[in-house]
Amino acid sequence: MNKKLKCLYFSKLILYVSLLATGCTSTSTHEYISAVAWSDDNEQIAYILQQYDEKTVYPFSRNNENERYTLKLIGIDGSNNRVVSDNIKGYGTELYYKKEAQYFIIRNQENNKRIEKFNPDTIDYYILDLEGNIIREIKVNEGLSCPYYLSSISPVSIIPSPSGQILAIVSMSVGCQIEATFLDVDDEFAELQNTIIDGSNIANTFWLSDDYFFLNVCTNPKCKANWYLLKLDNTAKFIDKEEFNSLCLQGVLIGDEINSLGEKIVWNNPKEPIQIIKNQDSTSIELKELGLIFRNLDNPENCTLVSEY
Numbered sequence: 001m002n003k004k005l006k007c008l009y010f011s012k013l014i015l016y017v018s019l020l021a022t023g024c025t026s027t028s029t030h031e032y033i034s035a036v037a038w039s040d041d042n043e044q045i046a047y048i049l050q051q052y053d054e055k056t057v058y059p060f061s062r063n064n065e066n067e068r069y070t071l072k073l074i075g076i077d078g079s080n081n082r083v084v085s086d087n088i089k090g091y092g093t094e095l096y097y098k099k100e101a102q103y104f105i106i107r108n109q110e111n112n113k114r115i116e117k118f119n120p121d122t123i124d125y126y127i128l129d130l131e132g133n134i135i136r137e138i139k140v141n142e143g144l145s146c147p148y149y150l151s152s153i154s155p156v157s158i159i160p161s162p163s164g165q166i167l168a169i170v171s172m173s174v175g176c177q178i179e180a181t182f183l184d185v186d187d188e189f190a191e192l193q194n195t196i197i198d199g200s201n202i203a204n205t206f207w208l209s210d211d212y213f214f215l216n217v218c219t220n221p222k223c224k225a226n227w228y229l230l231k232l233d234n235t236a237k238f239i240d241k242e243e244f245n246s247l248c249l250q251g252v253l254i255g256d257e258i259n260s261l262g263e264k265i266v267w268n269n270p271k272e273p274i275q276i277i278k279n280q281d282s283t284s285i286e287l288k289e290l291g292l293i294f295r296n297l298d299n300p301e302n303c304t305l306v307s308e309y
Contacts, residue, residue, distance in 0.1 A: 027055045034069065035095035035106075036265045037256035040164070045074050046084070046097035046104060049270060067091055071104060071132060078274060085132030096256050101164030101185055103135070104128045125158045136189060138169060146176035148200035150218070157202055160185075161210040166192065166232075168205065168213055176200050178217050180230055193234050208249065212306050229309055237309050248303035 034050040053066040070086040084104070094107035106126045127136040138158060155172040165185050173179040178199040182192040199217030206214050213230040227244050229237040239247075258264045266275040 025055065025057050027053050029053050031270060033268050033270055034092055036267055037095045037097040037104075038259035038263075038265065039097050039099040040101075041099060042259045042261055042263070043076065044097070044099070045076060045265060045267075045274065046095060047072055047074065047267070048092035048095055048106065050092060067110075071095075071106065071128070074274070076274065076276065083132075084130075085128060085134075088126070096160050098160055098164030099130070101160070102130050103164070103185070104130075105158060105160060105167075107158070123154065123156060125156075146172070146200045148176060148218070150201050153201045153203070153218075155202070157205055159205055159207060159213075161207050161213075163210050166210055168207070170202055170205055170215060172202070176219075178202060178215070180213070180215060182213075182232060192232060195230055195234065195236050197228055197236060208306055229306065239309070243304075246300060246304045248299045248305050250299040 029051060030053075031049055031051040033047050035048040037046045038044075039046065049070045049072055051068055051070070052064045054062060055065055056062045068087050068089055069092040071084040071088070071092070072081060073084055074081040088106070088108070091109045092106050093109050094105075096105040098104070104127070106128065107123070108126055109123050123139075125138040126134050127138070129135050157170045159168045159170070160166070161168070167183040167185060167189070169179075169181045169183065171179055171181075173196065176198060178197050180195045180197065182194075183189045184192050197215070197217060199219050201218035203216040203218055205216070208214065211232060213232075215228045215230060216226065217228065218224070219226075224241075226241060227239040229239055231237075262279055264277045266277055
């Protein structure tokens, strides 16, 4: 190759590399419904409309940015669709709507990698009044030091009682301990009690009533089907698998996507109509890391009343 051709070749190469380096950029906005919740009277549905901008730099990369979401309300027939609070930064991944108690709870994360590792510093909860104002923010405890902590399981969970008058905040504490704190919503979220239980992970939680709260924890790298029954008299009763299977638990509903009539909301695409599946009178408990549905929440024959514990 002569000198002139070499110069032409390298000039074109430099131009090509320069074009690749700068790239061709395009941005598109995407949205989906990330969480839904029934109102107490079964007449409204609260939902989170998640949005993000996807920035593509050809031919190298594709990144999400400007993650934000809007809290909205809609009638079950699709009418009266309105904004409660908009342009909240992050990902809204969980929602409760306590209309009678007059608040919403939103779980906020900086990323949406649910299946991958949870970073405690990126998770918090917002409590909003019915006008969309944030009235309280609850963050995860820092300093998780348990060697058996499974980062695929969230280190915090906040669950309102059926009436909405009590909040249970369950979180990993320093060392291999799990802290369950109960707050009185009507008394400006005053602490009712605080219970510490040995454990490395929070496998599942649910309320049976405003008096009985169930907590499943992992006590080593393997999660087991064992539970604690926490009462608001500062007692914590250990319940093994056989005892749990014998309890009268019919009517327990896990997650606000199922209402008191046994109707389940199935809705992911805001451009599609709301689907409501009826006759969901019993839901199942899935214990994280066990990879199986543990049992249906119905009443086995000759079941034991929880009040007997």
